[in-house]
Amino acid sequence: MKKKMRNWEELDADGRGRHRFDFVIQVLSTDDETQTARIQLKPDPRRYTTTTENGRRSYLDRFLKILIPEEIVHEMMCQHLIGLPISYDPPSIQSASDYANSRRMVLTEETTGGSYIPPSETSQIQKGLFAGSSADFVSFISVDIVGSTSLRQEFGERFDKSYKYFLRELITSVGHFKGSVLNVTGDGFIAYIDLPGFTTQCDNTVDLGLTLLHVLKESINPALKQADLPTLKVRIGADVGKAHKRSVDVPTTNFRSFDIGSSALNRAVKIEQMAGEDQFLIGQALYELLHVGWLERCEVVPLDGRSLGALDYEVYRIS
Template sequence: MPSDKIDLRMDLVTEKVELIDEEKNIYRIYQKPDPRRYEKKELNGEMGYYDKFDKIFFSEKVLEDAMPTLIDKDIYYSPVKIENSHDYVISRRDFIEQFLDGKFNEKTDSIQTDFLEGLENTELRCVILSIDLTGSTRMSQDLTPELNLQVIGLFLNEMALIVDKFNGHVLKYTGDGLMAYFPEPNFIGMVDNALDCACAMRIMFFHALNPALKSRGLPKLSFRIGIDSGKVRVNTFGPHEIKTQRDLIGDSVSIAVKIQDLANENQILVGSSTVVNSHLYWRNKTKKIKLPADWAYFDKVTGNKYKVYQLKE
């Protein structure tokens, strides 16, 4: 959720790439605002670009003045660990089938270090993703305790693996759900990765988990996903002599959960601060939802109710 500053993304398209120094691997890249998103026009005597999504006009002078701020800035790239979400989900079906039949128990040593270690009281920009099961209380009444635990364990296992595939980190498990975070330094890239992650989770339900459950006469699973982004602070709670827990504190963490609570069955909802920083591909897949009358969360920049969008299939 935005604080006192609006973060805006500009989508660019590459027109030409020139090799400057082959030995040093230096290139010059020519880019321009993506015409699918920006309309070049004149406003109040100034030429510039009109953002058709966010209804904002950027004069050419504003863009020229911004260019020097990019000098000597690092460029970060966060490639995901899978090539195709659908193919990855299909590759998991054998394990899911065997797990439900009690024939296989996937156990591996943890190789992911705690990203937050050593970042006490550090402020970060993160994308927060919160997912939980809908109807889990009823499922716990319909299944034996052992089978209910097995199904929930399978769900959490597969969701955590997907988070890792998109360079995210599991912050904590919440009983019948989990919360994940996608941190800087590549905030813009992590926005796209988080949205891609949510879509992969949806594919996992529809094309692996539920088909396997249905074939065994078990109830299907449904989910809700809420996503938001903004500044968070790393903190550790609890006395060291008993038990401590490292956590993230910030508006975006609590708002992600509130957005999740708004979601209908099998729906992905995304806060405005994430949407405005997402790629054009994702902007074309979002639709603003009607907020309930008691929605009590406001954009700190505009003072208006904080907008929430549905991520369509």
């Protein structure tokens, strides 16, 4: 279905006007003494084409079908780049393939009687979900083992062993992408990423989801198979948005905990439930803030958006 042209001022699922603009960066010169650099930014040609109507030059976003006037781009750069601190939190692993290969070797040894060897890469330590009672922008990633109930009934303790390796290795991967785990669900987990820079956060989110699939298929399952343990398949869903933390206190039983109120979290879980085996789906709010390199790997999935709160809310498969 062909997308209709949208207004650049259109708000996102949480009622905000958050936008991303991708540039190709060329370094013109550097000065070691002053530790400064001159760079040139050009709109990424993979994402934008230029058009002129009634003497007004604009950039057409090929993916989001948004027409952005050139003067608006200049205005946003002047407003946001002057004095803006640069926030960049890349993953601690450079290559998912290389990482998966290294983990497969040590897991194969461990599942056949060896000792646990942690990755050489540093994984972020688990942190609490945002400092205050709310956060304006959080990524949620829901991971679920397909057919876990039948697997547990069929394999019993052997499934529990597989699940132990599954949780340890994938939660370690979450830390590599500056994320933490919100909770373990019994047949999977829900993770989140909350970073100062929303562009890096969104890119890390999709990179993490794909890496989880890679580590499962290329590291965990081969080791489980060699140890005659049940292999696993997963569904993964992700989306971004606001979240707030609510305290839950029951004085009569002395129960104390907290709950997360977030449409983004609800969407991530529902999107995960829509996914097929070893499939990673993302919501429209996340899709619209990704770098063009990820957008090129996305394909819209024909699903009924009513369960996500909006009939026209789109879901994308990323590979």
